[in-house]
Amino acid sequence: LAKTTQPISMDSYEGQEVNITCSHNNIATNDYITWYQQFPSQGPRFIIQGYKTKVTNEVASLFIPADRKSSTLSLPRVSLSDTAVYYCLVATLKAAGNKLTFGGGTRVLVKP
Amino acid sequence: DADVTQTPRNRITKTGKRIMLECSQTKGHDRMYWYRQDPGLGLRLIYYSFDVKDINKGEISDGYSVSRQAQAKFSLSLESAIPNQTALYFCATSEADRVGQFFGPGTRLTVL
Numbered sequence: 001l002a003k004t005t006q007p008i009s010m011d012s013y014e015g016q017e018v019n020i021t022c023s024h025n026n027i028a029t030n031d032y033i034t035w036y037q038q039f040p041s042q043g044p045r046f047i048i049q050g051y052k053t054k055v056t057n058e059v060a061s062l063f064i065p066a067d068r069k070s071s072t073l074s075l076p077r078v079s080l081s082d083t084a085v086y087y088c089l090v091a092t093l094k095a096a097g098n099k100l101t102f103g104g105g106t107r108v109l110v111k112p
Numbered sequence: 113d114a115d116v117t118q119t120p121r122n123r124i125t126k127t128g129k130r131i132m133l134e135c136s137q138t139k140g141h142d143r144m145y146w147y148r149q150d151p152g153l154g155l156r157l158i159y160y161s162f163d164v165k166d167i168n169k170g171e172i173s174d175g176y177s178v179s180r181q182a183q184a185k186f187s188l189s190l191e192s193a194i195p196n197q198t199a200l201y202f203c204a205t206s207e208a209d210r211v212g213q214f215f216g217p218g219t220r221l222t223v224l
Binding site for chain 2 (some may be wrong): 034036041042043044045046048087104107
């Protein structure tokens with residue numbers, strides 16, 4: 001199983017860019033990297049997914065170096081509503097079983 | 113209407129009681145999952161199902177059982193609830209060959 005390590009918490013201010021790095025040293029060849037956002041008492045919400053290099057959508061960018069042993073979620077110009085816990089998930093897409101390992105999550109606090 | 117629904121949303125029960133948590137989805141996804149989340153912690157996988165005839169244990173299946181009644185329905189049972197099963201339970205779905213999951217709103221279960 002690909003275990004993940006993320007910072008426990010990060011503080012930022014409105015309008016700043018927030019970068020959260022997830023380490024996954026034993027990522028397997030077929031693993032994808034997915035990031036989720038979770039607000040208190042709600043289910044996690046899918047943000048972005050990638051396999052290598054860079055992926056960008058309307059809310060975030062995901063940077064994955066060539067060795068894929070880490071990944072960085074970038075949230076541009078955060079607002080107060082981006083205060084949440086962010087999870088990095090590394091999944092094995094093997095037919096024999098889908099072992100989904102969530103990291104401990106990073107609690108992001110956006111201050112005014 | 114929500115794509116992934118869970119019932120009940122809240123439940124308080126006593127030790128030794130049998131409890132069933134239900135999950136329904138309208139997304140047409142084949143894969144369904146049950147997770148539990150303890151306060152301040154990430155999500156741990158209990159069971160997952162790739163299709164109606166496929167059930168697999170996750171990281172923490174002891175004390176739980178599941179039933180995949182149809183593509184759209186996946187139920188989680190606690191045959192004899194115990195206090196350390198007090199947690200927030202989430203159901204999720206995903207398309208085959210993808211790991212971006214869609215989560216339900218959660219069921220808060222308290223076992224006294």
